[in-house]
Amino acid sequence: MTKTRRSAAWYGKLDRDGFIHRSWMKNQGFPDHAFDGRPVIGICNTWSELTPCNSGLRDLAEGVKRGVWEAGGFPVEFPVMSLGETQMKPTAMLFRNLLAMDVEESIRAYGLDAVVLLGGCDKTTPGQLMGAASVDLPAIVVSSGPMLNGKWKGEDIGSGTDVWKFSEAVRAGDMSLQDFMAAESGMSRSKGVCMTMGTASTMASLVEAMGMSLPTNAALPAVDSRRMALAHLTGNRIVEMVDEDLKPSDVMSRAAFENAILANAAVGGSTNAVVHLLAIAGRVGVDLTLKDFELGGEIPLLVNCMPSGSYLMEDFCYAGGMPVVLNELGDHLRPAKTVLGGDIRAYAEGAECHNRDVIRPFDDPLKPAAGLRVLRGNLAPDGAIIKPSAASDALLDHEGTAYVFENIEDMKANIDRDDLPVTPDTILVLKGCGPKGYPGMPEVGNMPIPKKLVQQGVRDMVRVSDARMSGTAYGTVVLHVSPEAQAGGALALVKTGDRIRLSAVEGRLDLLIPEAELATRRAAWAPDPPRYDRGYARMYVDHVLQADKGADLDFLTGKDTRPVTRESH
Structure with missing residues (x-):
């Protein structure tokens, strides 16, 4: 017997409330059979022209929709706050928790059975996961993907890492301002997140290591056609997850967080992963502490990507990406369920490395004991x-x-x-x-x-x-x-x-x-004295937890899966 879907409370009623919910949606051209009880899949999109990292997500949303329709679902795209790491003042991190609130309340308020999270830029991925975890409907991630390698004077250059180096070279008098400005134009050559192993690519890698995305999600370049295919397959899979009732709390177990910590060491990931994983764990209800990050202390550095190495994410992709890293971690990985329903080790099955200078073997690493x-x-x-x-x-x-x-x-x-x-x-x-x-x-x-x-x-x-x-x-x-x-x-x-x-x-x-x-x-x-005395910033200062607790707001930890029972009309 088919379980009554959550969306039926919005679109399944044969009364005035059901009439209103269906009728207003039909002004977009949806036919009657879109409301026949099939799962309603929300596509939570952080696309924005003010968030260059996420500027390709509008196209990826169409790929997800194709997959959802094909699998018998009803896709509906909705926007949430977009956090442009390179553009926002005083810092995008101030607004991560606000995005999480936006995501949580949007998912809860609308008639959705599951959600696909489209993000990428540093704070969008953790913010979306925090919000989705708090509602605990089936969820899966599709990341923006990294930019193509930067190019200048015939050499590869990496966002952030080479910016710091070039800036210091100008201050030292070793690089001309003219060259500095010329390098700027070759740094960001396509849509996507930083092509170094910065926070955005780190979080995408850890999402894959936690089993919250399909395999290969972390490293496929934003403009690679295979990322659009991945979005399509994700649309297929999220419909299946509704019938399986496979939720974030089923996937993001303590074992999954430990795998993320191990993977962060192996890829030379961002220090920001600490504060984000702590915050996400707080939403799921996993008792993760700062001490747990010592688990990665003896894991060697396997991925030779900037800033800890020499290559860039495009090279990481062509070398085999996260499946190869997971394969190298082998027995160090904890058994943990993924959005595919099986164990995370299945993501590594058949993974073959195509460039051992980019992804090193576990017994011949770039650096030993590389964890934070x-x-x-x-x-x-x-x-x-x-x-x-x-x-x-x-x-x-x-x-x-x-x-x-x-x-x-x-x-x-x-x-x-x-x-x-x-x-x-x-x-x-x-x-x-x-x-x-x-x-x-x-x-x-x-x-x-x-x-x-x-x-x-x-x-x-x-x-x-x-x-x-x-x-x-x-x-x-x-x-x-x-x-x-x-x-x-x-x-x-x-x-x-x-x-x-x-x-x-x-x-x-x-x-x-x-x-x-x-x-x-x-x-x-x-x-x-407080710098702000009104608005969200005032609320943030009054309620934010310290970094060792994930810097979430104290009243947002944990989750609320209670059904919405009151009607708006």
């Missing part, structure tokens, strides 16, 4: 993170004198001073850039190297902050220090001249001053 390191100590009692695969080995165990920037404006105003009292051994500290402090926790943790040192050839220093950094960035950068400065964490108490010790191997980050002095400073400390 979780740091704790009196400077980060609730934790901080560092990405060793993108850091300088010589700086991963380092003690130095702090030079403190009280906020981002202080840093920008003074970083290029010729008389800045810093040496290559100095540890740069940036405050006021956590979830509450900025607000929104921007990607500014990879502070520029002071100009006087850049001109001496210095390209890396230890940097410590409560901020995030772009997944395309590199350097010995300590991030997500919790509690943040604005919340009264020890970071707020650091002064220029203090000694700080970092040990990635020991997992330590310590401020080397007496506890009595810390207590005196704490007693004299007061938070900065």
